Amino acid sequence: MKRKTTLTIAFIILVLMNACYYDSEEALYPQNSSCDTANITYSESVSPILSAQCAGCHTGFGANGNVQLDSYEHIVSAVNNGSLLGAIRHESGWSPMPQNTNKLDDCSINKIEIWVAAGTPNN
Ligand code: HEC
Incomplete structure (x- = not known):
């Protein structure tokens, strides 16, 4: 049971880290959104x-x-x-x-x- 909890927490942390990774990738390329191509x-x-x-x-x-x-x-x-x-x-x-x-x-x-x-x- 304890091991399962640890695994679950590890999994949640992984998912959260992944989410942060994508957020910061967007922040790294701000010119994409400021480039007016309309x-x-x-x-x-x-x-x-x-x-x-x-x-x-x-x-x-x-x-x-x-x-x-x-x-x-x-x-x-x-x-x-x-x-x-x-x-x-x-x-x-x-x-x-x-x-x-x-x-x-x-x-x-x-x-x-x-x-x-x-x-x-x-x-
Ligand atoms: C400082 C001078 C200079 C500027 C600024 C310059 N060019 Fe050139 N360009 C040249 C010279 C010299 C050549 C011919 C020699 C060569 O191909 O390297 C050339 C060749 C070219 C060619 C033929 C390339 C080929 O491989 O056949 C094109 C297309 C071209 N230029 C487009 C541009 C565009 C588009 C810009 C602006 C974004 C630009 N040039 C800015 C000097 C310049």
């Missing part, structure tokens, strides 16, 4: 990120790597050949972008992915 549009969500992080090196004649990211049409063509997502996700086979600096934050990458998955609307 109403993603080209003009409000995607264009500002690429203008700020990429256009400096990817604008006009002589753009780096011959990749222009200075207009909707140019950006869509980089999406369609796979290079844009490959570069910002740092996938092998693509040059990691933005060059020589930190990867874009997860929220920005997420917004671009959502826009691509929606079929790159010009909205």
Whole structure:
């Protein structure tokens, strides 16, 4: 009887520890809930990120790597050949972008992915 009680208590402690583990995991990734991915549009969500992080090196004649990211049409063509997502996700086979600096934050990458998955609307 005593042994059974000990086992029961041990089991309850295990369950409680497990619950705490999941709670703290949520607390570890607060940006997931603060990343606003509702109403993603080209003009409000995607264009500002690429203008700020990429256009400096990817604008006009002589753009780096011959990749222009200075207009909707140019950006869509980089999406369609796979290079844009490959570069910002740092996938092998693509040059990691933005060059020589930190990867874009997860929220920005997420917004671009959502826009691509929606079929790159010009909205
Ligand atoms: C400091 C300058 C610089 C910045 C900022 C920069 N790039 Fe680049 N990018 C380059 C250069 C140089 C190349 C060509 C050489 C290479 O591929 O490494 C290039 C190449 C690329 C390519 C072609 C990659 C391939 O493997 O074919 C893509 C796509 C690209 N950039 C997208 C981006 C995006 C998206 C951003 C912003 C998140 C960005 N770049 C920011 C300099 C930059």
